[in-house]
Amino acid sequence: TKDKNGISQAILRNPRGASARVSLHGGQVLSWKNERDEELLFTSNKANFKPPAAVRGGIPICFPQFGNRGSLEQHGFARNRTWIIEDNPPPLQSFADSSSSDKAAFIDLLLKPSDDDLKIWPHSFEFRLRVLLSVDGYLTLISRIRNVNCKPFSFSFAYHTYFSVSDISEVRVEGLETLDYLDNLCNRERFTEQGDALTFESEVDRVYLSSSDAVAVFDHEKKRTFVIKKEGLPDIVVWNPWEKKSRVITDFGDEEYKQMLCVDAANIEKPITLKPGEEWTGRVELSVTASI
Numbered sequence: 362t363k364d365k366n367g368i369s370q371a372i373l374r375n376p377r378g379a380s381a382r383v384s385l386h387g388g389q390v391l392s393w394k395n396e397r398d399e400e401l402l403f404t405s406n407k408a409n410f411k412p413p414a415a416v417r418g419g420i421p422i423c424f425p426q427f428g429n430r431g432s433l434e435q436h437g438f439a440r441n442r443t444w445i446i447e448d449n450p451p452p453l454q455s456f457a458d459s460s461s462s463d464k465a466a467f468i469d470l471l472l473k474p475s476d477d478d479l480k481i482w483p484h485s486f487e488f489r490l491r492v493l494l495s496v497d498g499y500l501t502l503i504s505r506i507r508n509v510n511c512k513p514f515s516f517s518f519a520y521h522t523y524f525s526v527s528d529i530s531e532v533r534v535e536g537l538e539t540l541d542y543l544d545n546l547c548n549r550e551r552f553t554e555q556g557d558a559l560t561f562e563s564e565v566d567r568v569y570l571s572s573s574d575a576v577a578v579f580d581h582e583k584k585r586t587f588v589i590k591k592e593g594l595p596d597i598v599v600w601n602p603w604e605k606k607s608r609v610i611t612d613f614g615d616e617e618y619k620q621m622l623c624v625d626a627a628n629i630e631k632p633i634t635l636k637p638g639e640e641w642t643g644r645v646e647l648s649v650t651a652s653i
C-alpha cells in the first residue's frame with residue numbers, strides 16, 4: 362500500500378486481528394495495533410510524513426550511530442533513506458524460535474549505502490531488517506548488519522521506540538534498577554540508578570548500560586504493561602522531552618510529552634566493530650499485556 366505521499370508501506374496482520382505497518386521510508390514501523398485495534402505506538406499529531414526526515418514516532422532505526430557524530434545526520438542516515446523489500450534474504454540462522462517466520466506475518470527490508478552515503482560514511486554494508494508480527498501480536502524487529510567492505514567499521518545502534526502511554530506521570534519502568542546510566546542532560550556523565558522503578562516528573566534523557574534482557578513499562582491508567590526483550594542490545598535509552606523541550610521540537614505537540622515514552626533497545630556505550638564479512642544481529646521483541 363502507499364501513503365498520501367506515495368511512500369510504500371507494508372501491512373502485517375495476524376489471525377486475531379492485530380496489525381503492524383512498516384514504511385519503506387527509513388524501514389520505520391509506524392504502527393503496531395493489538396487485536397482490539399488499539400494503537401500501541403505514539404506518533405505525533407504534528408509528524409511530517411514527507412521524506413527525507415523520519416516520522417516523529419513509531420520506531421525509527423538509528424544507524425550507523427545514535428546521537429550526533431561529526432557531520433553525520435543525528436541518529437545516522439538509515440532512518441532517512443528508502444529501503445527495498447527483499448523477497449529471499451539469506452536465511453536467519455539464530456532466531457528459530459516462537460517468533461520465527463513460519464508462524465508470524467513478516468516483511469524483509471534491505472538497505473545498502475548509496476554513493477552519497479559512502480561519501481559521508483565510507484563503509485559498505487548490507488542492513489537487513491525483518492519485522493515480524495506473531496500470532497500473539499508480539500512485534501519483533503531483527504536487524505542484521507553485514508560488513509561487505511574490505512576494512513573493519515564500527516557503529517552504534519538503537520530501535521528508537523515511541524510507546525503510547527495514557528499519562529506519563531502514571532508510568533513506571535522496571536528492570537533498570539541499580540544500573541549505571543549516561544545522563545544526556547548532564548553532558549553524558551555516568552550515574553547509578555538509585556531508586557526502584559523509574560518514574561517521570563521532568564525531562565529524562567538517559568542511556569542505561571548493560572541492562573537485563575527484559576524491561577517493563579507499566580502504564581497504570583491504561584492498565585497495560587509493555588515488555589521489551591532484546592538480544593545483542595545491551596543498553597536501554599529512556600527519553601521523555603517534557604514540557605520545555607517539547608516546545609522546541611517542531612514536529613511534536615507542546616502537550617504530547619504526556620502521551621509518549623521512548624524506551625529504546627540499543628547498543629551505544631561500546632560501539633560494535635565488524636571485520637570484513639562479519640555480520641551483527643540485534644533483536645527486540647515487544648509485547649503488551651493487560652497489567653493485573
Ligand code: TA6
Pocket residue numbers: 428435436545566567598599600
Ligand atoms: O535520547 C534520545 C534522543 O537522543 C534525545 O536527545 C532526542 O534528541 C531524541 O533522541 C530525538 O531525536 P530526533 O533526532 O529523533 O529528534
